[in-house]
Amino acid sequence: MALEYKIVYTGGEAEIVEKKSRFIATVSPVKTEEEALAFIEATKKKYWNARHNCFAYIVGEQQELMRCSDDGEPNGTAGKPMLDVLTGAGLHQVVVVVTRYFGGTLLGTGGLVRAYSSSVQAGLASSQIVTRISGSKLQITTDYTGLGKIQYILGESGIQILDTQYTDQVVLEVLLSDEQLAPVQAEITEGTSGQAKMEVGEACFFAEVDGKEQVLE
Template identity: 60%
Template sequence: MQKEYKTVYAGGEGEIIEKKSRFIATVRPVESEEEALAFIEEMRKKYWDARHNCYVYSVGMNREATRCSDDGEPSGTAGRPMLDVILGQDIYNVAVVVTRYFGGVLLGTGGLVRAYSLAVQTGLAASTVITKKLGISLKVETDYSGIGKIQYIAGENGLPILDSEYTDKVILHLLVPEDQVQQVKKHITEGTSGRASMEKIKDVYFADVNGETKIWEC
């Protein structure tokens, strides 16, 4: 598993005008090639009267399914420049369709490359792009004398408390970034004088989305 990667949380739409031609970029997060192809077909139906619906998608942590299409534009002037933007920004699990309504003025090879590249950049700027980081759900079990110290350690390290149980003992589930696990365990052991037991429950990815921590199972 990658320790972190960039992806699209919420897609968006951007538009540019280049010599009277409209370029509309629609961005969508996708988890499979089937999802990407369904999105492309959706855009083709929506913009059925457009001259071109060029696309790019990249799915998988090793970019196992990565494709692009010029859709009738001169070879290498649309799909590849669109892919170069995705690769350049290092974004995974994303699909982009750039729809062109021809304005009657030829742009030339260089003009098309610039227009399709800028359209994708504009679409991504209108989307919510996040960085997912690898972490774990850590189960911490202690007595009531240790709860205050664990809450303090969680607060000091910015560790969200995912869940809590209060019975004859206290159980907290903490979200801990993968690169902080050993340090956090050490602090909890020292802070509770060894009265806390800890167990990794599962690996998760997490990200900050508009100031809120979101979590995904790996």
């Protein structure tokens, strides 16, 4: 299982024009091939009067499944270049459909490759891409004397504090990657002379979205 990889958090849409042909790229996150195929069909219905609805998608934590289609364009001029943009961006769990409305001028093989590649790049630029991280929630309970040290340790590691509860003690909640978990626990134990209590929650996936870390579904 991959510990970290890029995904589309929210999809986007973008359009470019090449010699009067319109190329509309529609990007969406997907978790399964069924979701990808359903999105492709929905996009084809939306743009039912277009000459071509070419697509590419990647499914699986290890990019196990990759598919693409030229949808009537010359072989290798649409689907494969689109897929190459997705893999070049290091993306997983993603589908993109590029809809073409023919403008009356032939673009040639090279022109088509450039147009479909540029369309996907524009679609990704209009999407929100985040890094999906495998990790866990960690709840840290400390007395007030140990709070400053723990905050310093977390700050030095660039770890955001999700929540803080103040009672007779202080309870902090953070998200840690699988690689961070053991080292940070050890550092907090040493820094507080074993006074801080730590409880590891269920494994989860999280990402930084709009500057804040949050658990992904």
